[in-house]
Amino acid sequence: MAPQDNLTAVLYGINDMRLEQRPIPVPKDNQVLLQMEVVGICGSDVHYLVSGRIGPFIVEKPMIIGHEASGTVVKCGKNVKNLKPGDRVAIEPGVPCRLCHFCKTGDYHLCNDLFFCATPPDDGNLTRFYCHDADFCHKLPDNMNLEEGAIMEPLSVGVHACKKAGIKIGDHCLILGAGPIGLVTLLAAKAMGASKICITDILDVKLELAKKLGADYTIKIDKSMSEDDIVKKVISLLGQPPHASFDASGVESCVRVALLSTGKGGKVVLIGMGKFEMNLPLTPALTKEVDIRGIFRYNNDYPTAIEMVSSGRINVKPLITHHYRLEETNQAFETAKTQKGNPVKILIHANPNWKPS
Structure with a gap:
């Protein structure tokens, strides 16, 4: 029987985060349908919650929050060759047009038509099921877990800065x-x-x-x-x-x-x-x-970040301080807002079968 539960965290406005059911999306030919696993809370997510904006990016309509994420492939579009159901991936949240000058010269993160999760007006991925372009889903090595996969987004910022x-x-x-x-x-x-x-x-x-x-x-x-x-x-x-x-x-x-x-x-x-x-x-x-x-985000840095962690040169696990279930999203963001308990990286687990280790 096909899954029906697609609980989703939607930001409606300042300090107005709601959990609601959304339809389970259908992947396009170049996309994969993901069972979302782990989504980290970024400082930008908190800014959108408390201020409704970051610089020129303004929340003007309900927006699904979340962009530091990992997931498991459930279904592949007909043109997808690099992934298969069951693969665990780190999700690079920015998907460019692939056709403009910036994309063709390697600076795809500067693309004027960039889709970026949870940056207005684009929806994020703090949800049970989510579709993303397959070439921006990076397969995780067997020696990396899904929590580490979600941390590849902020780590890629550090890698890009150092490059x-x-x-x-x-x-x-x-x-x-x-x-x-x-x-x-x-x-x-x-x-x-x-x-x-x-x-x-x-x-x-x-x-x-x-x-x-x-x-x-x-x-x-x-x-x-x-x-x-x-x-x-x-x-x-x-x-x-x-x-x-x-x-x-x-x-x-x-x-x-x-x-x-x-x-x-x-x-x-x-x-x-x-x-x-x-x-x-x-x-x-x-x-x-x-x-x-x-620097603005990253480009071509996810593979480097993954290799650094899988090889043991970087250990991101000490950054992880708090865990919440998707149903506890508002509590998770309250912790992020108040900084109670000195959080560093707060992770929200979207898979209802997740069990604390």
């Missing part, structure tokens, strides 16, 4: 912000050969986890520290100005520290999305020939 910075063996790095994205950037930089990494945050609990994940030095930022104090401490701990600095906070003061700290010929990678306009020390960056590089 943009050109991280190589022996590099010294600064990461500003020890939230989930700062931590996956730390993991990626270590895996790519960075020898010394200093990470900053305002919370001890985040810095303690960063230390466990491989940070060589941590700096707790408090209001008594001047910008110059922080820059001097970074350089003192690393023994030299960083080759690359990553802002994972979006906070103006952190971007300033990144530009002032980074050494001559180095790179500053902006990951966090902050204010539309900032007051930044660009002349020091100019005179040091510091490259300022922005």
Whole structure:
């Protein structure tokens, strides 16, 4: 008998998340129907819930939430050759047109016609069953579980940032912000050969986890520290100005520290999305020939992220702190909003047969 339960988490507006039944979708010729397994809560999901928007992306109609996800293939469209029913996959949420200049030159994440899960007006995948283009479903190796599969989305952001910075063996790095994205950037930089990494945050609990994940030095930022104090401490701990600095906070003061700290010929990678306009020390960056590089999501980075985890070079399991069932979606988002229990990565299990390990 065909499944009937397609419980779905739908965001109707600010602080208005509803669970409702939706029809089970039918895959197109190039798509697969997935039994959704694990969906992580991203900071962007929380922004849409509490603010109804992120920058130019505004929730104007009911939207299925969720984009950090893994699933199991249930059915394949007639043109699908790379997957079969039973395959476990990490779902890359951005599907481009494949025809424009950006797609053809490899920067498909910049496609003007990009479909991206849970970015208005596109629906996400926090639901029992979901259809996705098969070539953006990445098969998981046997030694990776579905929870790790869902973490491949944020990890791909860290991988993309480190590729943009050109991280190589022996590099010294600064990461500003020890939230989930700062931590996956730390993991990626270590895996790519960075020898010394200093990470900053305002919370001890985040810095303690960063230390466990491989940070060589941590700096707790408090209001008594001047910008110059922080820059001097970074350089003192690393023994030299960083080759690359990553802002994972979006906070103006952190971007300033990144530009002032980074050494001559180095790179500053902006990951966090902050204010539309900032007051930044660009002349020091100019005179040091510091490259300022922005990143937006990722492209061609899922295979790298999966290989790093399957090979053992990266362990993402310490990032996972909370588990909820799909029926508990509102409780899960309340935890994300309040930060009660110091969550890092909250996972929601969509498969009704899931049992806690």
